[in-house]
Amino acid sequence: MSLLPPTGSLIPVDAPFSQAQESWLAGFIAGIAAAGKRASGGAPTTTIDVLFGTQTGNAEFLADELVSGAKARGLGGRATALDAVTPEQLAGMSHVLVVTSTYGEGEMPDNAGLFWDAIQATTVPRLEGLQYAVLGLGDTSYDEFCQAGKLLDTRFEQLGATRIHDRVDCDVDYEDPAALWTAAVLDRLAAEAGVQPGATTAVAAAGATTAAGGAGASRASRPGAQWNKRNPYPSTLVENRLLSSPRSAKEIRHYEFDLGDSGIEYSAGDALAVVPVNDEVFVGELLEQVGANGSETLDGRPVTEVLRTDREIRTPSKDLIADLVQRAPSSELAAVVSHGDKHELDRWLWGRDVLDLLRDAGPAAPGLDELLPNLRPLQARQYSISSSPLAHPDRIHLTIASVRYGDPHRMYAGVASTFLADRVAPDGTVDVYLQPNASFGVPADPSAPMIMVGPGTGIAPFRGFLHERAVSGATGRNWLFFGDQHRDTDFVYEDELTELQEQGVLDRLDLAFSRDQAEKVYVQTRMLEHAPELYSWLEDGGQLYVCGDASRMAKDVEQALLAVIGSQRGKGEDDAQAYLADMRRGKRYVRDVY
Numbered sequence: 001m002s003l004l005p006p007t008g009s010l011i012p013v014d015a016p017f018s019q020a021q022e023s024w025l026a027g028f029i030a031g032i033a034a035a036g037k038r039a040s041g042g043a044p045t046t047t048i049d050v051l052f053g054t055q056t057g058n059a060e061f062l063a064d065e066l067v068s069g070a071k072a073r074g075l076g077g078r079a080t081a082l083d084a085v086t087p088e089q090l091a092g093m094s095h096v097l098v099v100t101s102t103y104g105e106g107e108m109p110d111n112a113g114l115f116w117d118a119i120q121a122t123t124v125p126r127l128e129g130l131q132y133a134v135l136g137l138g139d140t141s142y143d144e145f146c147q148a149g150k151l152l153d154t155r156f157e158q159l160g161a162t163r164i165h166d167r168v169d170c171d172v173d174y175e176d177p178a179a180l181w182t183a184a185v186l187d188r189l190a191a192e193a194g195v196q197p198g199a200t201t202a203v204a205a206a207g208a209t210t211a212a213g214g215a216g217a218s219r220a221s222r223p224g225a226q227w228n229k230r231n232p233y234p235s236t237l238v239e240n241r242l243l244s245s246p247r248s249a250k251e252i253r254h255y256e257f258d259l260g261d262s263g264i265e266y267s268a269g270d271a272l273a274v275v276p277v278n279d280e281v282f283v284g285e286l287l288e289q290v291g292a293n294g295s296e297t298l299d300g301r302p303v304t305e306v307l308r309t310d311r312e313i314r315t316p317s318k319d320l321i322a323d324l325v326q327r328a329p330s331s332e333l334a335a336v337v338s339h340g341d342k343h344e345l346d347r348w349l350w351g352r353d354v355l356d357l358l359r360d361a362g363p364a365a366p367g368l369d370e371l372l373p374n375l376r377p378l379q380a381r382q383y384s385i386s387s388s389p390l391a392h393p394d395r396i397h398l399t400i401a402s403v404r405y406g407d408p409h410r411m412y413a414g415v416a417s418t419f420l421a422d423r424v425a426p427d428g429t430v431d432v433y434l435q436p437n438a439s440f441g442v443p444a445d446p447s448a449p450m451i452m453v454g455p456g457t458g459i460a461p462f463r464g465f466l467h468e469r470a471v472s473g474a475t476g477r478n479w480l481f482f483g484d485q486h487r488d489t490d491f492v493y494e495d496e497l498t499e500l501q502e503q504g505v506l507d508r509l510d511l512a513f514s515r516d517q518a519e520k521v522y523v524q525t526r527m528l529e530h531a532p533e534l535y536s537w538l539e540d541g542g543q544l545y546v547c548g549d550a551s552r553m554a555k556d557v558e559q560a561l562l563a564v565i566g567s568q569r570g571k572g573e574d575d576a577q578a579y580l581a582d583m584r585r586g587k588r589y590v591r592d593v594y
Contacts, residue, residue, distance in 0.1 A: 046193040047076035049093045051085060053100035053112030053148060056271065056382065056592075057437040059137055062099045062178055069182060073190040082115035083585055091125035095189060096161075098152055101137040104550055106144025108151075110591055111439065114581050116148075119155055127161040133185050134167040137174050141317065141376065143342060145169065164188060172379055175229070224263035224434070229380065232275050232431035233262045235396075237424050243399070248489035251402040252457060253421055254386075256395050257432060264396075266434055268388045268464040269441035269592070272396050273380040275431035276416035278314075279423065282355070283307045289358050292368040303368065311375040314353045314415050320374040324357055328364040333357060351405065353412065381416035382435050384547060384592055386460035388468035396432075399460040399492070440545070440592045441465075446474035449542035451534070453557050455483045455512070455523050456490075458548025461592060463493055465545075470505045478505060479537065481523040483512030523553075524560035535568035543588045550593035561589075 048070045052063035063079040070077035082100070090096070103109045108116045118124065134156070136149025146169035153167045165188065168181040227233035239256035257272070266272075283304055287294050296303040307313055325334045336348045354375070358365045366374075387397035402421045403414025413422075424430055442465050443450055450469070452462040459482055469478060480497070484490035490513065500506040510526040527534055538544065546557050558580075566576035583589035 045075075046095060046189060047078070048095045048097060048189060049085075050077060050079045050097045050099065051082050051115075052079060052098070053082045053109040053115075054439065055101050055103045055109040056435065057439065058174065059099045059101045059109070060438055061436070062135065062137075062174075062182070063097075066097055066099065066182055066186070069186045070189070073186055074195045075186070075190060075193060082112040084111075085115060087118050087121070087124045090119070091127055091130070093130055095164075096130055096132040096156075097185060098132065098134045098149070098156075099137070100134070100148045100152060102139075102142070102144065102146055102148040105142065106147030108148045111584070112148065114584060116151065116155075119159070124159065127156060127159040130156070130161040131164045132156050132161045133163065133165040133181075135178060135181050136167060136169040137178075138169060138171065140171050141315065145171075173229075173377065224259075224265055227262060227264060227433045229273070229433060232273075232380075232433045233259075233264065234429040235259065235262070235432045236427055237420070237430050238395070238427060240420065240424070240426075243492040245489035249485060250456075250490060251404065251421070252490075252492050253400055253402060254492075255398045255400065255420060256387075256392075257398070257430065259394050259396065264434055266385060266389055266396060267436065267441055268385070268390075268468040269461055270385050270437050271382040271435040272385050272398060273382045273433050273435050274398075274416050274420065275380045275433075276378065276419040277423065278308045278311075278378065278415060279413065279418070280304070280308055282313065282413075286313055286355055286358075287368070289355055290366065290368045290371055296368060298372065303372075306372075310378055311372070312378050312415075313375060314412075315376075316349065316352070316354050316357050317374055317376045320354065320357065320371075323366065323370075323374050324361045324364075327366065328361040331360050331362070331364075333360050351412065378415075380433070384460040386463045388464045388471065390471035391467040397464075399457050399463070401457050437592070439587065440590055442468050442474070443476060443543045445476070445541075446472065447476045449477045449479070449537045449540055451479045451481075451537055451542050451544040452547075453481045453523050453527070453545065454547040455481075455553060456548060458546075458553070459492065461547050462545070463496070466500055466505055470500065470503065477507045477537070477542075479508040479510070479534075479542075480506060481510050481512070481526055483514060483521070483523050483526075485513065485515045487511070487513040487516055522556065524556045527557070527560045527564060531564040531567055534564050538565070538583070538588075541588075543590075544583070546591040546593065548593060554591060554593040 048066070050063045050066045050070075052059045054060045060079070060081075067077035067079045082098075100112055101109050107113075134149050134153040136146035136153075138146035138149070149167060149169060153163070157163060165181070165185045168177055170177045224233075235257040237255060238258045239254065241254050242251070243254050244250050244252040284294070286307065287304070292303065294302075294304050298306050321333065321337070324331065325337050328334060333348070336345050339345075358371075383398045383400055385396055386399040387395065400417050400420065402417045404411065404418065406412045420430065440461065446469075450465065452465065454460070454462045459480075462480055466478060466480070468474075469476070482497075484492075491511075497506060497509060501509060510523075510530065512521045512523045512526050514520040514522055544561070546554055548554065562573070562576045562580060565579050566573060569575055569579065580589060
């Protein structure tokens with residue numbers, strides 16, 4: 001807690017207190033009282049268990065914020081991953097706050113799936129003595145928005161637990177609603193525990209400020225933490241080079257961002273958020289389509305600037321789709337929507353953008369003023385960092401495939417990938433901020449074997465992992481499964497990987513170039529081919545990491561892993577599932593998938 005009042009200066013004794021100053025003073029006095037109570041041996045009367053399910057680290061960060069806020073109010077608090085909690089342990093808890101993201105199409109995040117399976121069992125203990133609240137993180141562009149939080153909220157209620165606060169479902173801009181939910185829940189629990197209500201005001205205000213910036217107490221202690229979603233760092237893009245061959249069907253590039261005097265400190269396994277700018281040519285086409293000339297303004301700003309920097313103009317929002325169906329009931333889009341088949345709609349929308357849908361609506365399409373409210377805010381794109389701070393403390397490297405497709409009549413381009421590839425001048429600046437991922441990093445034990453499965457740009461974090469192990473002198477063996485379409489055009493970082501092999505850092509490199517032979521070969525094929533040795537590495541304490549496409553590759557790799565375990569143990573499918581579940585709990589099987 002700050003020793004200064006909100007104005008940053010001392011308050012004259014005869015001056016009337018403002019509301020902010022009164023809040024600060026009440027919190028300050030109550031904070032001293034609470035600290036004195038703890039110092040004299042008094043224990044918190046209420047312990048809050050904050051259980052989190054996370055895929056990229058946001059839910060874990062908010063869980064840490066909740067624990068910090070609870071302790072600041074004189075309450076006890078501890079944060080635990082959902083998968084680390086058994087139903088029996090859950091039944092013994094008194095106050096539980098759940099913070100969870102949703103992965104894929106309404107699925108539990110990786111460290112919450114086992115918990116969800118366990119509490120669905122018919123033998124699960126009742127929870128009549130438990131009070132709880134749920135905070136969900138999600139993205140409204142997905143049909144199953146915040147589904148993991150909704151499922152957990154409902155299941156806790158079914159098991160007899162008492163809801164102490166309504167669930168809040170947060171969109172991608174989660175900071176403000178999460179901060180308000182946090183303050184409301186902790187205030188209520190503090191009041192029930194008999195803590196002076198005024199003690200929470202200053203802490204809650206500080207928590208809301210830091211959480212809104214995406215850099216709360218647990219992150220603010222790091223140098224460079226002032227750079228966040230609300231205040232990105234203008235980094236200089238010092239390198240942009242093509243990795244794949246010009247003859248490749250893909251365009252994979254290596255980027256390096258100068259950290260300058262930002263103070264940003266990253267870890268291998270973290271992600272970097274890139275704030276893109278839309279293509280001004282596409283902005284012009286969109287304005288022409290809605291009958292605007294570009295001279296219009298919105299809240300005093302040129303609409304061209306708003307569309308370039310603030311709005312998502314490629315991917316249609318649900319609100320826009322619904323509006324267009326209502327305006328043009330005879331359009332092709334309306335016909336697809338009328339079938340009520342989500343998968344059919346997804347197939348039809350694939351490859352189409354906002355401009356396509358406006359053209360499909362014909363004369364019924366909205367004008368500029370009607371279109372703008374249905375465009376989602378332009379979001380930063382997160383990319384796995386492909387460097388190690390031990391090897392490159394002053395730079396962050398990214399490995400990105402440029403998204404381009406179409407035909408001579410109409411070409412399409414990824415918003416962020418082509419912004420970096422085409423529209424950032426040499427030594428130009430790009431707004432970025434760090435997205436830490438505490439659950440995805442090199443093994444804490446330098447002697448532990450490390451197995452990495454990363455086809456295509458999924459190799460990104462593992463390049464950083466290998467550099468980290470090389471510079472740190474880690475003695476653990478390292479095994480990489482990598483692949484793509486063709487070896488002669490798509491073997492990115494081949495020289496580096498060869499050098500790492502020669503240095504003895506990379507002990508095994510198994511390659512799978514799918515289209516170099518009649519029968520396609522993938523990374524999971526290589527895993528199955530080397531099942532005995534792969535299982536031996538796991539038995540030696542090996543940690544297995546997967547990075548890349550979530551929709552197919554990650555699922556296929558998991559099935560291959562289960563097949564490897566099952567074939568080597570010979571105890572059936574249930575045993576293989578239990579073995580893999582133990583790996584998950586021990587953080588020996590972790591994924592960075594998208």
